[in-house]
Amino acid sequence: MKVRVQSAAFDFGAEANAFAAGRKDAGAVVTFTGIVRDLARGDLDRMEIEHYPGMTEKAIEAIARQAQERWALKDVLVIHRHGVLEPGDMIMMVATAAPHRVDAFAAAEFLMDYLKSRAPFWKKEVTANGAQWVESRDEDEAALTRWSE
Amino acid sequence: MKVRVQSAAFDFGAEANAFAAGRKDAGAVVTFTGIVRDLARGDLDRMEIEHYPGMTEKAIEAIARQAQERWALKDVLVIHRHGVLEPGDMIMMVATAAPHRVDAFAAAEFLMDYLKSRAPFWKKEVTANGAQWVESRDEDEAALTRWSE
Amino acid sequence: MIDVMYFAWVRERIGLPKEKVETEAATVAELVDELKAREERYAAAFADTTALRVAVDQELTDFDAPLAGVREVAFFPPMTGG
Amino acid sequence: MIDVMYFAWVRERIGLPKEKVETEAATVAELVDELKAREERYAAAFADTTALRVAVDQELTDFDAPLAGVREVAFFPPMTGG
Numbered sequence: 001m002k003v004r005v006q007s008a009a010f011d012f013g014a015e016a017n018a019f020a021a022g023r024k025d026a027g028a029v030v031t032f033t034g035i036v037r038d039l040a041r042g043d044l045d046r047m048e049i050e051h052y053p054g055m056t057e058k059a060i061e062a063i064a065r066q067a068q069e070r071w072a073l074k075d076v077l078v079i080h081r082h083g084v085l086e087p088g089d090m091i092m093m094v095a096t097a098a099p100h101r102v103d104a105f106a107a108a109e110f111l112m113d114y115l116k117s118r119a120p121f122w123k124k125e126v127t128a129n130g131a132q133w134v135e136s137r138d139e140d141e142a143a144l145t146r147w148s149e
Numbered sequence: 150m151k152v153r154v155q156s157a158a159f160d161f162g163a164e165a166n167a168f169a170a171g172r173k174d175a176g177a178v179v180t181f182t183g184i185v186r187d188l189a190r191g192d193l194d195r196m197e198i199e200h201y202p203g204m205t206e207k208a209i210e211a212i213a214r215q216a217q218e219r220w221a222l223k224d225v226l227v228i229h230r231h232g233v234l235e236p237g238d239m240i241m242m243v244a245t246a247a248p249h250r251v252d253a254f255a256a257a258e259f260l261m262d263y264l265k266s267r268a269p270f271w272k273k274e275v276t277a278n279g280a281q282w283v284e285s286r287d288e289d290e291a292a293l294t295r296w297s298e
Numbered sequence: 299m300i301d302v303m304y305f306a307w308v309r310e311r312i313g314l315p316k317e318k319v320e321t322e323a324a325t326v327a328e329l330v331d332e333l334k335a336r337e338e339r340y341a342a343a344f345a346d347t348t349a350l351r352v353a354v355d356q357e358l359t360d361f362d363a364p365l366a367g368v369r370e371v372a373f374f375p376p377m378t379g380g
Numbered sequence: 381m382i383d384v385m386y387f388a389w390v391r392e393r394i395g396l397p398k399e400k401v402e403t404e405a406a407t408v409a410e411l412v413d414e415l416k417a418r419e420e421r422y423a424a425a426f427a428d429t430t431a432l433r434v435a436v437d438q439e440l441t442d443f444d445a446p447l448a449g450v451r452e453v454a455f456f457p458p459m460t461g462g
Binding site: 034050052054055058059080091092112115116117118119120121122123124133134135136141 | 388435440
Protein backbone atom coordinates (compact mmCIF):
# COMPACT_ATOMS: atom_id res chain seq x y z
CA MET A 1 0.00 0.00 0.00
CA LYS A 2 1.34 3.42 -0.93
CA VAL A 3 -0.31 6.78 -0.14
CA ARG A 4 1.16 10.06 -1.33
CA VAL A 5 -0.22 13.57 -0.72
CA GLN A 6 1.76 16.16 -2.62
CA SER A 7 1.60 19.50 -4.39
CA ALA A 8 3.87 18.35 -7.22
CA ALA A 9 2.48 16.91 -10.44
CA PHE A 10 2.76 13.15 -10.92
CA ASP A 11 3.24 11.09 -14.07
CA PHE A 12 0.08 8.99 -14.31
CA GLY A 13 1.47 6.65 -16.97
CA ALA A 14 4.76 6.06 -15.16
CA GLU A 15 2.92 5.43 -11.88
CA ALA A 16 0.45 3.09 -13.58
CA ASN A 17 3.24 1.14 -15.27
CA ALA A 18 5.28 0.85 -12.07
CA PHE A 19 2.17 -0.32 -10.23
CA ALA A 20 1.16 -2.95 -12.80
CA ALA A 21 4.56 -4.08 -14.09
CA GLY A 22 5.37 -7.77 -13.85
CA ARG A 23 2.53 -8.65 -11.50
CA LYS A 24 2.27 -12.42 -11.81
CA ASP A 25 -0.03 -12.58 -8.77
CA ALA A 26 -2.72 -10.16 -9.92
CA GLY A 27 -4.60 -10.57 -13.18
CA ALA A 28 -6.46 -7.28 -12.81
CA VAL A 29 -5.32 -3.71 -12.34
CA VAL A 30 -7.82 -0.83 -12.21
CA THR A 31 -6.86 2.84 -12.13
CA PHE A 32 -8.94 5.95 -11.66
CA THR A 33 -7.60 9.39 -12.49
CA GLY A 34 -9.29 12.65 -11.56
CA ILE A 35 -8.65 15.57 -13.90
CA VAL A 36 -9.43 19.27 -13.45
CA ARG A 37 -12.47 19.78 -15.64
CA ASP A 38 -13.16 23.15 -17.16
CA LEU A 39 -16.42 24.89 -16.29
CA ALA A 40 -19.37 24.79 -18.70
CA ARG A 41 -18.51 28.32 -19.78
CA GLY A 42 -14.90 27.31 -20.43
CA ASP A 43 -13.54 30.06 -18.20
CA LEU A 44 -11.90 28.16 -15.35
CA ASP A 45 -8.59 29.85 -14.62
CA ARG A 46 -7.42 27.45 -11.92
CA MET A 47 -8.49 25.10 -9.15
CA GLU A 48 -7.09 25.53 -5.67
CA ILE A 49 -7.11 22.47 -3.45
CA GLU A 50 -6.79 22.94 0.29
CA HIS A 51 -6.18 20.03 2.62
CA TYR A 52 -5.59 19.22 6.28
CA PRO A 53 -1.95 18.17 6.60
CA GLY A 54 -1.59 15.24 8.96
CA MET A 55 -5.22 14.22 8.88
CA THR A 56 -5.20 13.79 5.11
CA GLU A 57 -2.62 11.03 5.07
CA LYS A 58 -4.22 9.28 8.04
CA ALA A 59 -7.69 9.42 6.51
CA ILE A 60 -6.53 8.05 3.15
CA GLU A 61 -4.52 5.28 4.80
CA ALA A 62 -7.56 4.29 6.86
CA ILE A 63 -9.70 4.15 3.71
CA ALA A 64 -7.07 2.09 1.88
CA ARG A 65 -6.81 -0.32 4.82
CA GLN A 66 -10.59 -0.77 4.80
CA ALA A 67 -10.43 -1.61 1.09
CA GLN A 68 -7.71 -4.17 1.75
CA GLU A 69 -9.75 -5.80 4.51
CA ARG A 70 -12.81 -5.95 2.33
CA TRP A 71 -11.43 -7.26 -0.97
CA ALA A 72 -8.67 -9.67 -1.98
CA LEU A 73 -6.19 -7.02 -3.11
CA LYS A 74 -2.52 -7.45 -3.87
CA ASP A 75 -1.77 -3.74 -3.77
CA VAL A 76 -3.28 -0.25 -3.49
CA LEU A 77 -1.88 3.11 -4.57
CA VAL A 78 -3.38 6.55 -3.85
CA ILE A 79 -1.81 9.84 -4.98
CA HIS A 80 -3.66 13.10 -4.29
CA ARG A 81 -2.43 16.60 -5.07
CA HIS A 82 -3.13 19.86 -3.28
CA GLY A 83 -2.30 23.44 -4.23
CA VAL A 84 -2.95 25.21 -7.51
CA LEU A 85 -3.98 23.20 -10.59
CA GLU A 86 -5.05 24.15 -14.10
CA PRO A 87 -7.76 22.70 -16.36
CA GLY A 88 -6.51 19.38 -17.72
CA ASP A 89 -4.13 18.80 -14.80
CA MET A 90 -4.39 15.52 -12.95
CA ILE A 91 -5.68 15.93 -9.42
CA MET A 92 -5.31 12.42 -8.13
CA MET A 93 -5.19 8.73 -8.97
CA VAL A 94 -5.97 5.45 -7.32
CA ALA A 95 -4.82 2.03 -8.49
CA THR A 96 -5.85 -1.41 -7.28
CA ALA A 97 -4.40 -4.82 -8.13
CA ALA A 98 -6.29 -8.06 -7.51
CA PRO A 99 -6.40 -11.61 -8.79
CA HIS A 100 -9.91 -10.96 -10.18
CA ARG A 101 -11.41 -7.94 -11.90
CA VAL A 102 -14.50 -7.77 -9.70
CA ASP A 103 -12.38 -7.04 -6.62
CA ALA A 104 -10.11 -4.56 -8.41
CA PHE A 105 -13.13 -2.59 -9.70
CA ALA A 106 -15.10 -2.65 -6.45
CA ALA A 107 -12.09 -1.55 -4.38
CA ALA A 108 -11.27 1.32 -6.78
CA GLU A 109 -14.89 2.57 -6.65
CA PHE A 110 -14.96 2.25 -2.87
CA LEU A 111 -11.72 4.23 -2.58
CA MET A 112 -13.09 6.95 -4.84
CA ASP A 113 -16.42 7.20 -3.02
CA TYR A 114 -14.64 7.57 0.31
CA LEU A 115 -11.92 9.92 -0.92
CA LYS A 116 -14.63 12.13 -2.39
CA SER A 117 -16.50 12.67 0.87
CA ARG A 118 -14.23 11.53 3.69
CA ALA A 119 -10.71 12.73 2.88
CA PRO A 120 -10.11 16.33 4.04
CA PHE A 121 -9.72 18.14 0.74
CA TRP A 122 -11.62 21.22 -0.40
CA LYS A 123 -11.70 22.49 -3.96
CA LYS A 124 -12.10 26.09 -5.02
CA GLU A 125 -12.75 27.10 -8.61
CA VAL A 126 -11.24 30.42 -9.64
CA THR A 127 -12.31 32.39 -12.73
CA ALA A 128 -11.64 35.97 -13.84
CA ASN A 129 -15.01 36.82 -12.25
CA GLY A 130 -14.31 35.40 -8.84
CA ALA A 131 -13.78 32.27 -6.82
CA GLN A 132 -16.19 29.66 -5.56
CA TRP A 133 -15.82 26.67 -3.24
CA VAL A 134 -16.98 23.47 -4.91
CA GLU A 135 -20.02 22.21 -3.04
CA SER A 136 -20.33 18.60 -2.03
CA ARG A 137 -23.03 16.76 -3.92
CA ASP A 138 -25.81 14.80 -2.26
CA GLU A 139 -25.18 11.94 -4.67
CA ASP A 140 -21.58 11.67 -3.46
CA GLU A 141 -22.77 11.28 0.10
CA ALA A 142 -25.44 8.83 -1.05
CA ALA A 143 -22.81 6.78 -2.91
CA LEU A 144 -21.31 5.78 0.44
CA THR A 145 -24.44 4.00 1.59
CA ARG A 146 -23.99 1.18 -0.90
CA TRP A 147 -20.82 0.09 0.94
CA SER A 148 -22.54 -0.28 4.29
CA GLU A 149 -25.11 -2.81 3.15
CA MET B 150 -13.09 5.53 -29.91
CA LYS B 151 -10.04 3.43 -30.65
CA VAL B 152 -9.91 -0.37 -30.87
CA ARG B 153 -6.69 -2.27 -31.48
CA VAL B 154 -6.20 -6.02 -31.75
CA GLN B 155 -2.54 -6.92 -31.99
CA SER B 156 0.09 -9.52 -31.16
CA ALA B 157 2.69 -6.90 -30.19
CA ALA B 158 3.12 -5.76 -26.61
CA PHE B 159 1.76 -2.32 -25.73
CA ASP B 160 3.01 0.25 -23.23
CA PHE B 161 0.16 0.55 -20.71
CA GLY B 162 1.53 3.72 -19.10
CA ALA B 163 2.16 5.48 -22.39
CA GLU B 164 -1.32 4.53 -23.66
CA ALA B 165 -2.93 5.63 -20.40
CA ASN B 166 -1.10 8.97 -20.47
CA ALA B 167 -1.95 9.62 -24.11
CA PHE B 168 -5.59 8.78 -23.38
CA ALA B 169 -5.89 11.00 -20.31
CA ALA B 170 -3.54 13.85 -21.20
CA GLY B 171 -4.99 17.35 -21.20
CA ARG B 172 -8.64 16.31 -21.09
CA LYS B 173 -10.43 19.41 -19.96
CA ASP B 174 -13.80 17.89 -20.84
CA ALA B 175 -13.61 14.72 -18.75
CA GLY B 176 -12.94 14.77 -15.04
CA ALA B 177 -12.72 11.00 -14.77
CA VAL B 178 -10.55 8.40 -16.50
CA VAL B 179 -10.77 4.71 -15.60
CA THR B 180 -8.45 2.03 -16.93
CA PHE B 181 -8.51 -1.73 -16.59
CA THR B 182 -5.50 -3.86 -17.41
CA GLY B 183 -5.54 -7.64 -17.68
CA ILE B 184 -2.26 -9.38 -16.84
CA VAL B 185 -1.22 -13.00 -17.40
CA ARG B 186 -1.50 -14.49 -13.93
CA ASP B 187 0.67 -17.43 -12.96
CA LEU B 188 -1.04 -20.67 -11.92
CA ALA B 189 -1.40 -21.54 -8.24
CA ARG B 190 1.51 -23.98 -8.61
CA GLY B 191 3.65 -21.23 -10.15
CA ASP B 192 4.42 -23.33 -13.22
CA LEU B 193 2.76 -21.44 -16.06
CA ASP B 194 5.16 -21.43 -18.98
CA ARG B 195 3.05 -19.31 -21.29
CA MET B 196 -0.46 -18.32 -22.31
CA GLU B 197 -1.55 -18.66 -25.93
CA ILE B 198 -4.41 -16.46 -27.04
CA GLU B 199 -6.31 -17.41 -30.16
CA HIS B 200 -8.79 -15.05 -31.78
CA TYR B 201 -11.10 -14.77 -34.77
CA PRO B 202 -9.56 -12.15 -37.09
CA GLY B 203 -12.22 -9.90 -38.56
CA MET B 204 -14.92 -10.78 -36.08
CA THR B 205 -12.76 -9.72 -33.11
CA GLU B 206 -12.49 -6.09 -34.18
CA LYS B 207 -16.18 -5.93 -35.14
CA ALA B 208 -17.29 -7.46 -31.84
CA ILE B 209 -15.16 -5.11 -29.76
CA GLU B 210 -16.29 -2.07 -31.73
CA ALA B 211 -19.92 -3.07 -31.24
CA ILE B 212 -19.37 -3.41 -27.49
CA ALA B 213 -17.60 -0.04 -27.33
CA ARG B 214 -20.43 1.59 -29.29
CA GLN B 215 -22.97 0.16 -26.86
CA ALA B 216 -20.99 1.63 -23.97
CA GLN B 217 -20.97 5.02 -25.67
CA GLU B 218 -24.73 4.91 -26.21
CA ARG B 219 -25.34 3.96 -22.63
CA TRP B 220 -23.08 6.34 -20.73
CA ALA B 221 -21.93 9.94 -21.22
CA LEU B 222 -18.40 9.10 -22.39
CA LYS B 223 -15.87 11.40 -24.00
CA ASP B 224 -13.69 8.56 -25.24
CA VAL B 225 -13.09 4.80 -25.16
CA LEU B 226 -9.92 2.81 -25.83
CA VAL B 227 -9.62 -0.98 -26.10
CA ILE B 228 -6.37 -2.82 -26.80
CA HIS B 229 -6.33 -6.63 -26.80
CA ARG B 230 -3.40 -8.87 -27.61
CA HIS B 231 -3.35 -12.34 -29.15
CA GLY B 232 -0.52 -14.82 -29.61
CA VAL B 233 1.99 -16.03 -27.03
CA LEU B 234 2.29 -14.23 -23.68
CA GLU B 235 4.27 -14.94 -20.51
CA PRO B 236 3.28 -14.58 -16.84
CA GLY B 237 3.27 -10.88 -15.94
CA ASP B 238 2.65 -9.78 -19.55
CA MET B 239 -0.25 -7.45 -20.17
CA ILE B 240 -3.04 -9.08 -22.16
CA MET B 241 -5.31 -6.13 -22.72
CA MET B 242 -6.51 -2.79 -21.48
CA VAL B 243 -9.60 -0.65 -21.64
CA ALA B 244 -9.84 3.03 -20.82
CA THR B 245 -12.91 5.25 -20.47
CA ALA B 246 -13.13 9.02 -20.08
CA ALA B 247 -16.26 10.75 -18.79
CA PRO B 248 -17.27 13.98 -17.07
CA HIS B 249 -18.23 11.98 -13.96
CA ARG B 250 -16.64 8.99 -12.27
CA VAL B 251 -19.84 6.92 -12.06
CA ASP B 252 -20.07 6.76 -15.87
CA ALA B 253 -16.36 6.08 -16.36
CA PHE B 254 -16.46 3.18 -13.89
CA ALA B 255 -19.71 1.66 -15.14
CA ALA B 256 -18.60 1.80 -18.78
CA ALA B 257 -15.23 0.19 -17.99
CA GLU B 258 -16.92 -2.64 -16.09
CA PHE B 259 -19.46 -3.10 -18.86
CA LEU B 260 -16.68 -3.28 -21.47
CA MET B 261 -14.80 -5.86 -19.39
CA ASP B 262 -17.86 -8.02 -18.77
CA TYR B 263 -18.65 -8.10 -22.49
CA LEU B 264 -15.06 -8.55 -23.66
CA LYS B 265 -14.75 -11.47 -21.25
CA SER B 266 -17.64 -13.46 -22.70
CA ARG B 267 -18.56 -11.89 -26.04
CA ALA B 268 -15.30 -11.06 -27.83
CA PRO B 269 -13.89 -14.06 -29.75
CA PHE B 270 -10.72 -14.81 -27.80
CA TRP B 271 -9.70 -18.15 -26.34
CA LYS B 272 -6.92 -18.61 -23.81
CA LYS B 273 -4.77 -21.67 -23.41
CA GLU B 274 -2.46 -22.19 -20.47
CA VAL B 275 0.72 -24.13 -21.25
CA THR B 276 2.92 -25.74 -18.60
CA ALA B 277 5.76 -28.27 -18.82
CA ASN B 278 3.12 -30.92 -18.10
CA GLY B 279 0.74 -30.01 -20.88
CA ALA B 280 -1.70 -27.45 -22.15
CA GLN B 281 -5.26 -26.63 -21.15
CA TRP B 282 -7.90 -24.32 -22.58
CA VAL B 283 -9.13 -21.84 -19.99
CA GLU B 284 -12.79 -22.59 -19.30
CA SER B 285 -15.35 -19.84 -19.21
CA ARG B 286 -16.72 -19.23 -15.73
CA ASP B 287 -20.42 -19.22 -14.91
CA GLU B 288 -19.93 -16.02 -12.95
CA ASP B 289 -18.60 -14.26 -16.05
CA GLU B 290 -21.74 -15.16 -17.96
CA ALA B 291 -23.85 -14.16 -14.96
CA ALA B 292 -22.07 -10.79 -14.80
CA LEU B 293 -23.72 -9.84 -18.09
CA THR B 294 -27.23 -10.05 -16.70
CA ARG B 295 -26.78 -6.94 -14.56
CA TRP B 296 -26.48 -4.83 -17.72
CA SER B 297 -29.80 -5.95 -19.15
CA GLU B 298 -31.89 -4.77 -16.22
CA MET C 299 -20.45 -23.12 -50.51
CA ILE C 300 -19.88 -21.89 -46.99
CA ASP C 301 -16.61 -21.22 -45.17
CA VAL C 302 -16.77 -23.18 -41.93
CA MET C 303 -14.28 -22.19 -39.24
CA TYR C 304 -13.26 -23.82 -35.98
CA PHE C 305 -11.50 -22.25 -33.02
CA ALA C 306 -9.79 -23.38 -29.81
CA TRP C 307 -10.52 -26.99 -28.83
CA VAL C 308 -13.10 -27.36 -31.59
CA ARG C 309 -10.32 -26.64 -34.10
CA GLU C 310 -7.98 -29.06 -32.32
CA ARG C 311 -10.59 -31.82 -32.14
CA ILE C 312 -11.62 -31.53 -35.77
CA GLY C 313 -8.02 -31.05 -36.80
CA LEU C 314 -8.32 -28.02 -39.07
CA PRO C 315 -9.07 -24.32 -38.71
CA LYS C 316 -11.24 -23.83 -41.77
CA GLU C 317 -12.85 -25.66 -44.63
CA LYS C 318 -15.26 -25.04 -47.46
CA VAL C 319 -18.48 -27.00 -47.11
CA GLU C 320 -21.02 -27.69 -49.83
CA THR C 321 -24.35 -27.87 -48.05
CA GLU C 322 -28.09 -27.60 -48.49
CA ALA C 323 -28.62 -27.17 -44.75
CA ALA C 324 -31.26 -24.56 -43.94
CA THR C 325 -30.01 -23.85 -40.43
CA VAL C 326 -26.85 -24.07 -38.38
CA ALA C 327 -28.29 -27.08 -36.54
CA GLU C 328 -28.79 -28.93 -39.83
CA LEU C 329 -25.21 -28.10 -40.84
CA VAL C 330 -24.01 -29.52 -37.52
CA ASP C 331 -25.97 -32.73 -38.18
CA GLU C 332 -24.34 -33.06 -41.62
CA LEU C 333 -20.87 -32.53 -40.15
CA LYS C 334 -21.48 -35.02 -37.32
CA ALA C 335 -22.46 -37.66 -39.86
CA ARG C 336 -19.16 -37.28 -41.68
CA GLU C 337 -16.56 -38.65 -39.30
CA GLU C 338 -15.98 -39.50 -35.66
CA ARG C 339 -13.87 -36.38 -35.02
CA TYR C 340 -16.79 -34.17 -36.05
CA ALA C 341 -19.22 -36.23 -33.98
CA ALA C 342 -16.86 -35.81 -30.99
CA ALA C 343 -16.47 -32.04 -31.48
CA PHE C 344 -20.22 -31.50 -31.79
CA ALA C 345 -21.32 -34.08 -29.21
CA ASP C 346 -22.61 -31.40 -26.83
CA THR C 347 -23.65 -28.25 -28.65
CA THR C 348 -24.65 -26.57 -25.37
CA ALA C 349 -20.88 -26.33 -24.77
CA LEU C 350 -20.44 -24.55 -28.12
CA ARG C 351 -21.08 -21.12 -29.53
CA VAL C 352 -21.70 -20.23 -33.16
CA ALA C 353 -21.14 -17.11 -35.23
CA VAL C 354 -22.74 -16.58 -38.63
CA ASP C 355 -21.00 -14.03 -40.84
CA GLN C 356 -19.04 -12.95 -37.77
CA GLU C 357 -22.06 -12.29 -35.58
CA LEU C 358 -22.87 -14.45 -32.56
CA THR C 359 -26.16 -16.28 -33.04
CA ASP C 360 -28.06 -19.46 -32.17
CA PHE C 361 -28.00 -22.93 -33.61
CA ASP C 362 -31.42 -22.40 -35.18
CA ALA C 363 -30.13 -19.45 -37.26
CA PRO C 364 -30.90 -19.77 -41.01
CA LEU C 365 -28.07 -20.27 -43.49
CA ALA C 366 -29.61 -18.72 -46.60
CA GLY C 367 -27.10 -16.33 -48.17
CA VAL C 368 -24.53 -16.96 -45.44
CA ARG C 369 -20.82 -16.97 -46.34
CA GLU C 370 -19.10 -17.86 -43.08
CA VAL C 371 -20.03 -20.01 -40.08
CA ALA C 372 -17.72 -20.42 -37.09
CA PHE C 373 -17.89 -22.88 -34.18
CA PHE C 374 -16.03 -22.42 -30.92
CA PRO C 375 -16.24 -22.89 -27.15
CA PRO C 376 -17.45 -20.06 -24.89
CA MET C 377 -15.09 -17.13 -25.25
CA THR C 378 -12.49 -16.25 -22.64
CA GLY C 379 -11.34 -12.76 -23.53
CA GLY C 380 -10.31 -9.90 -21.29
CA MET D 381 -5.64 24.78 25.65
CA ILE D 382 -6.90 23.34 22.38
CA ASP D 383 -5.68 24.00 18.82
CA VAL D 384 -8.75 24.99 16.80
CA MET D 385 -8.40 24.84 13.02
CA TYR D 386 -10.59 26.14 10.21
CA PHE D 387 -10.57 25.10 6.58
CA ALA D 388 -12.05 26.29 3.27
CA TRP D 389 -14.85 28.87 3.64
CA VAL D 390 -14.91 28.43 7.42
CA ARG D 391 -11.30 29.64 7.47
CA GLU D 392 -12.14 32.51 5.13
CA ARG D 393 -15.19 33.59 7.13
CA ILE D 394 -13.40 33.49 10.48
CA GLY D 395 -10.31 35.01 8.94
CA LEU D 396 -7.64 32.71 10.28
CA PRO D 397 -6.54 29.09 9.80
CA LYS D 398 -5.74 28.19 13.38
CA GLU D 399 -5.84 29.53 16.91
CA LYS D 400 -5.26 28.35 20.45
CA VAL D 401 -8.41 28.40 22.54
CA GLU D 402 -8.63 28.28 26.32
CA THR D 403 -11.89 26.50 27.05
CA GLU D 404 -13.77 24.53 29.65
CA ALA D 405 -16.23 23.22 27.05
CA ALA D 406 -17.09 19.56 27.62
CA THR D 407 -18.15 18.91 24.02
CA VAL D 408 -17.59 20.23 20.52
CA ALA D 409 -21.07 21.76 20.60
CA GLU D 410 -20.21 23.71 23.76
CA LEU D 411 -16.99 24.94 22.15
CA VAL D 412 -19.00 26.11 19.14
CA ASP D 413 -21.35 28.03 21.46
CA GLU D 414 -18.37 29.73 23.12
CA LEU D 415 -16.89 30.68 19.74
CA LYS D 416 -20.22 32.00 18.43
CA ALA D 417 -20.53 34.27 21.49
CA ARG D 418 -17.15 35.86 20.73
CA GLU D 419 -17.71 37.84 17.55
CA GLU D 420 -20.01 38.18 14.59
CA ARG D 421 -17.61 36.41 12.17
CA TYR D 422 -17.71 33.30 14.39
CA ALA D 423 -21.48 33.51 14.70
CA ALA D 424 -21.68 33.73 10.89
CA ALA D 425 -19.32 30.80 10.31
CA PHE D 426 -21.16 28.55 12.78
CA ALA D 427 -24.69 29.76 11.97
CA ASP D 428 -25.67 26.40 10.46
CA THR D 429 -23.65 23.55 11.89
CA THR D 430 -25.49 21.02 9.72
CA ALA D 431 -23.43 22.52 6.86
CA LEU D 432 -20.22 21.83 8.80
CA ARG D 433 -18.08 18.85 9.66
CA VAL D 434 -15.79 18.45 12.64
CA ALA D 435 -12.65 16.44 13.30
CA VAL D 436 -11.27 15.86 16.77
CA ASP D 437 -7.59 14.93 16.92
CA GLN D 438 -7.76 14.38 13.16
CA GLU D 439 -10.67 11.94 13.24
CA LEU D 440 -14.10 12.83 11.84
CA THR D 441 -16.67 12.91 14.58
CA ASP D 442 -19.94 14.56 15.69
CA PHE D 443 -20.71 17.83 17.43
CA ASP D 444 -21.56 15.99 20.63
CA ALA D 445 -18.05 14.49 20.87
CA PRO D 446 -16.36 15.08 24.27
CA LEU D 447 -13.31 17.34 24.47
CA ALA D 448 -11.57 15.86 27.53
CA GLY D 449 -7.89 15.33 26.72
CA VAL D 450 -8.32 16.58 23.16
CA ARG D 451 -5.47 18.55 21.53
CA GLU D 452 -6.88 19.54 18.16
CA VAL D 453 -10.37 20.36 16.85
CA ALA D 454 -10.98 21.27 13.19
CA PHE D 455 -14.08 22.75 11.56
CA PHE D 456 -14.74 22.66 7.82
CA PRO D 457 -17.44 22.25 5.16
CA PRO D 458 -18.22 18.83 3.66
CA MET D 459 -15.12 17.53 1.92
CA THR D 460 -14.71 17.55 -1.85
CA GLY D 461 -11.76 15.28 -2.55
CA GLY D 462 -11.13 12.91 -5.42
